Amino acid sequence: MEFRDQAIAARAAAVELATLRRSQKDAALNAMADSLAAAESELLEANAVDVARAREAGTEESIVDRLSLNPDRIRGMVQGLRDLAALPDPVGDVVRGWKLGNGVSVTQVRVPFGVVGIIYEARPNVTADAAGICLKSGNAALLRGSSSALQTNRVTVEALRRGLKDAGVTEDAVHLIEGDRDATTELMRARGLVDVLIPRGGAGLIQAVVDGSTVPVIETGTGNxxxxxxxxxxxxxxxxxxxxxxxxxxxxxxxxxxxxxxxxxxxxxxxxxxxxxxxxxxxxxxxxxxxxxxxxxxxxxxxxxxxxxxxxxxxxxxxxxxxxxxxxxxxxxxxxxxxxxxxxxxxxxxxxxxxxxxxxxxxxxxxxxxxxEFGFGAEIGISTQKLHARGPMGLQEMTSSKYVVEGDGQVRS
Amino acid sequence: MEFRDQAIAARAAAVELATLRRSQKDAALNAMADSLAAAESELLEANAVDVARAREAGTEESIVDRLSLNPDRIRGMVQGLRDLAALPDPVGDVVRGWKLGNGVSVTQVRVPFGVVGIIYEARPNVTADAAGICLKSGNAALLRGSSSALQTNRVTVEALRRGLKDAGVTEDAVHLIEGDRDATTELMRARGLVDVLIPRGGAGLIQAVVDGSTVPVIETGTGNxxxxxxxxxxxxxxxxxxxxxxxxxxxxxxxxxxxxxxxxxxxxxxxxxxxxxxxxxxxxxxxxxxxxxxxxxxxxxxxxxxxxxxxxxxxxxxxxxxxxxxxxxxxxxxxxxxxxxxxxxxxxxxxxxxxxxxxxxxxxxxxxxxxxEFGFGAEIGISTQKLHARGPMGLQEMTSSKYVVEGDGQVRS
Known part of the structure; x- marks a missing residue:
């Protein structure tokens, strides 16, 4: 699929995801975990291709290590999804609420962002991790991984989508964005289709996303x-x-x-x-x-x-x-x-x-x-910007809010 | 002063503003109100110049009306500042807090953004209004008003700065950004110096700011x-x-x-x-x-x-x-x-x-x-974006947060 078709499918999926109950999302996370566990040999095979190609290209051994999967790391990815299922659902939480003098009630509730784009570097465990965090917070995920991990990411996303399908949740909740640099540019410019972009990686990647995006970015920054x-x-x-x-x-x-x-x-x-x-x-x-x-x-x-x-x-x-x-x-x-x-x-x-x-x-x-360490259970990154979220970002930080205003016919005088 | 000097002065002022007590900020707001009220005749004179120029340029009468001040409207601006002094201070509010298992305490507290840029159209009352909201929330303000209101905005900002000085607060808390379109571009690109940009005006203005800014923008949008x-x-x-x-x-x-x-x-x-x-x-x-x-x-x-x-x-x-x-x-x-x-x-x-x-x-x-209507007491605009603030933005939405982590020597194992 081309990027635009994926983004449109993700937007449609987001409508469904926003109204899922916690039990449905948790069932989907466990099904994704099962499906990923079942794909272990396929995953190791695909990863071996990525690793061999990286070595051929003369990639530094520390980066090859970050790219490499083994049964232990796959178990970590699987367990990460199960752990997410055990965490409370932030969607629907009441942030605050009050009544106006005329009896109209105002309630601010947490809602998903909608469609979240994640741009990240070599580590393929981010694929399962980010997809899981997005799903639990009711967001559709557009995952733009590193080309060096392409085979691994493909198999991972296919497995996650099979899990979603098994649980009766739309597969379009998770997409892997492929293609050359133009696809990244398209993702960064898809204001209106994509609600938030989160870059995860080194300073260069983050700077490029901050500079090039029209979609609002949550900067996960460097730490001096x-x-x-x-x-x-x-x-x-x-x-x-x-x-x-x-x-x-x-x-x-x-x-x-x-x-x-x-x-x-x-x-x-x-x-x-x-x-x-x-x-x-x-x-x-x-x-x-x-x-x-x-x-x-x-x-x-x-x-x-x-x-x-x-x-x-x-x-x-x-x-x-x-x-x-x-x-x-x-x-x-x-x-x-x-x-x-x-x-x-x-x-x-x-x-x-x-x-x-x-x-x-x-x-x-x-x-x-x-x-x-803060007890958030899951973390999508540490924000160093001042807008929206600052510091470690857990599930709550992956939501927006909505005011629900209810009356029985009140009008403004 | 050139834009860059103003932005640097505002950054320095923001350090001072972040640690002001509520009583100091309220005294400054009341002094700003006094100073604005005392400048009434000067304000009306300057406004007459702006209005005459707008009429000469063939401006639509509805826009001339929005540009026009009269004693009543000035009283409204003055009262707006006094009303802000009566509102609670969001800075220092504890959002949440907890203890880690090892006894380390984590407290999330509201802090100012730092430097806020406001880009707005004809209505000159926004100048006093936005300056007041920024001050109360502990932020330095860079105000980029319409060139059609330049004389009025100058006199307003001078009066507000005199008020700040009278109250012993740094005048650099409030700046009027003058100059041609390049100054607006500089403001939109001043990432690192300016923490947040808020455009207030028509769809065209908002779109231009969203498209052209590297500084994070809070979109105050249109309402269909x-x-x-x-x-x-x-x-x-x-x-x-x-x-x-x-x-x-x-x-x-x-x-x-x-x-x-x-x-x-x-x-x-x-x-x-x-x-x-x-x-x-x-x-x-x-x-x-x-x-x-x-x-x-x-x-x-x-x-x-x-x-x-x-x-x-x-x-x-x-x-x-x-x-x-x-x-x-x-x-x-x-x-x-x-x-x-x-x-x-x-x-x-x-x-x-x-x-x-x-x-x-x-x-x-x-x-x-x-x-x-929501009871926020003051409003800087209504956000239609999903990041940071959504819906009417009061003083609380003009803040970021900071985690304060306190221990007695704990280290991570």
């Missing part, structure tokens, strides 16, 4: 996450939080990328921190003040304070005051997650009030800024 | 609002609602534009409706079935079912079933406000579930879909 160790920090806490935020999983957007240390805390904190980071395999790119507190500090180029390394690298700087720390964060933040470590109430309060980011953390690791 | 008179309608109620929705104020977006009548209700309803509409000065543009029920029905061209007349004109059609009515609305809705008149619970429930619009009304006039 700062840790500010205040003059009043508990040094042990600061150390634990820094190591966790930097090294527990360096490749994700909520990992720490820049360390700011108050000069009053530096003599106690930095020697221990630099030694611990070195032992953990982290290369510190610091200013000269930082370098004075330990070995192995590489001089930081100015642009490194804007880097989202996603590796075992960390930019570091000693600041003379909290003002300087706030100013540095203001200039370099990507608006994801910013952390202060302090025992001072007033310092924490000021940091929370003045830092403009999706999440501001006090004495806790930024690795907690995650839909799973 | 339908009234569907069901087979089970109370004919008296239907008549009252139709007349109110069409004639009480035809020039606004929540006025009725299309009437759909179930064929079973037509014999009772349409003869009375057509006669009442004629008496009220409404021209009905109908299909042949409608024309059969009364005099003076003008044949409707197909494209009239997409018209937002904003005048005493109404498109009308007899439908054979509720399915046909729903299908017609699906094809022609602008997603603003759609009404059913019926005594049937199941018909009402189905209409509410299936119609995709910001507001769906049962047995009430669509004229209630309005921030003032």
């Amino acid at each position: 996450c700062h840790i500010y160790v205040d003059a009043d920090a508990d040094v042990d806490q600061a150390l634990a939080i820094l190591l966790n935020a930097k090294t527990q999983r360096p490749s994700v957007c909520n990992a720490a990328e820049t360390l700011l240390v108050h000069s009053a805390a530096a003599p106690d904190f930095l020697p221990r921190a630099l030694s611990a980071l070195r032992q953990a395999g982290v290369t510190v790119h610091g200013d000269s003040a930082t370098a004075g507190y330990g070995e192995g500090v590489v001089p930081a180029r100015p642009d490194e304070y804007d880097a989202e390394y996603l590796t075992l690298d960390l930019a570091a700087k000693v600041v003379g005051s909290m003002d300087e720390a706030l100013q540095h964060i203001r200039e370099h933040t990507t608006g994801h997650s910013e952390t202060i470590v302090t025992r001072s109430r007033s310092a924490a309060d000021r940091f929370v009030a003045e830092v403009d980011a999706a999440a501001v953390l006090v004495n806790a690791s930024s690795r907690f800024v995650d839909g799973g | 609002c339908h009234i569907y008179v069901d087979a089970d309608a109370d004919v008296d109620q239907a008549l009252a609602i139709l007349l109110n929705a069409k004639t009480q104020r035809p020039s606004v977006c929540n006025a009725a534009e299309t009437l759909l009548v179930h064929s079973a209700a037509a014999p009772d309803f349409l003869p009375r409706a057509l006669s009442a509409l004629r008496q009220a000065g409404v021209t009905v543009h109908g299909d042949s079935a409608t024309a059969g029920y009364g005099e003076g029905v003008v044949p409707a061209r197909p494209d009239e079912y997409d018209a937002e007349y904003l005048t005493l004109d109404l498109a009308a059609k007899v439908v054979g079933s509720m399915d046909e009515a729903l299908q017609h609305i699906r094809e022609h809705t602008t997603g603003h406000s759609e009404t059913i008149v019926t005594r049937s619970r199941s018909a009402a429930d189905r209409f509410v579930a299936e119609v995709d619009a910001a507001a769906v009304l049962v047995n009430a006039s669509s004229r209630f879909v309005d921030g003032g």
Whole structure:
């Protein structure tokens, strides 16, 4: 099918999806899970083709790894769909409601967006994951995966559609968008047919979607996450939080990328921190003040304070005051997650009030800024924009709302 | 000042505005009101210049009227600012909060967007209104008014800035963007400096902003609002609602534009409706079935079912079933406000579930879909998009949110 036909079919499907009951959606999710599990050998075969082609093309092994499926990863995709079935349905939730003086009642209820486009990179598990989240939130999904995962994505979407059919739900709830770059452009320009676009991937992909779309975009952004160790920090806490935020999983957007240390805390904190980071395999790119507190500090180029390394690298700087720390964060933040470590109430309060980011953390690791950790059960991404949703996006963030206004003949005077 | 300097000054002001207490903002709003009231003669003089120039340019008298100020209208602007001071402050409101299993607390709180751009047409009262709403919600405002109101807008913004200064709040909270079309383009492309753009005006303006912006836009859309008179309608109620929705104020977006009548209700309803509409000065543009029920029905061209007349004109059609009515609305809705008149619970429930619009009304006039009527106290516009805010936008809809995550040293395992 051409993109336009798929989008029109998805719009029609969205009408049906919007009125499905939770039990119908959960049955469909379980049927999708069954169908995906049954397609395991077919999936592995298709994935082997994608992987072989990627290797032939000289793709980096870390990307080949992200592209690869194995029985364990397939079980993860299947379980993800079953987990979605167990989550509450956000559609129909009453956000608020009240009565006007004339007795007219106003109720704001959650409704699906309609048609959601997802543009994403290599990882083929996103296909099942995004389709499931869209279905549970009552949205039709147009999935634009990476061409490197095409065979895997095809088999996945065919299996998901078979599951939908088995459950008596329209297969047009899920579409894989194929074709060259023009198809992506068409998707980005399909205002009126597509309600929301969510890019999932690296900074380049997200920027291209933000720049090129007329469809409203939810930006799932990059994270240059700062840790500010205040003059009043508990040094042990600061150390634990820094190591966790930097090294527990360096490749994700909520990992720490820049360390700011108050000069009053530096003599106690930095020697221990630099030694611990070195032992953990982290290369510190610091200013000269930082370098004075330990070995192995590489001089930081100015642009490194804007880097989202996603590796075992960390930019570091000693600041003379909290003002300087706030100013540095203001200039370099990507608006994801910013952390202060302090025992001072007033310092924490000021940091929370003045830092403009999706999440501001006090004495806790930024690795907690995650839909799973927040208890959302499912996450479509972490929004770094201010419109609609900011921070981890769960099922609730995949809905819009509608005002239902009910009377018995009232008119406006 | 050039646009870029204004935007940078507004960004700096936004940092200050985000941490103001309600009492400081209310004092500023009252000082802005005082200052505007004191500038009455200056305002009238400037407005006379704008009005004279508009008349010279041969502007339509209805637009000249919208451009014109008089002491009464100025009092309205002043009172609007005082009313805002009396409203609750949305900033700092806790949206929700919970504790993770490890004791970390997560709190989602409302915060300002930061810098809001408003692009609007002739009416100069929007200048004070939008500046006030932005200030109360903690946002800096970049106001791009119509060049036809330039003198009036200048004097207004100068007065508002004097008020801010009197109250000890940064004047850079409010800027008037001058210059030619390039300034508008700069505003629309200032992603990173401007957080949200809200166009207020006709369909052409809104379309241009939606198409040309890289800054996220909240679309305040057009209203092709339908009234569907069901087979089970109370004919008296239907008549009252139709007349109110069409004639009480035809020039606004929540006025009725299309009437759909179930064929079973037509014999009772349409003869009375057509006669009442004629008496009220409404021209009905109908299909042949409608024309059969009364005099003076003008044949409707197909494209009239997409018209937002904003005048005493109404498109009308007899439908054979509720399915046909729903299908017609699906094809022609602008997603603003759609009404059913019926005594049937199941018909009402189905209409509410299936119609995709910001507001769906049962047995009430669509004229209630309005921030003032909803009790919001202030309204920046009515959003017809699904992202962020849908329907009337009050102060709460002028905010984003932030997660505050607090612990005592917890790290992720």
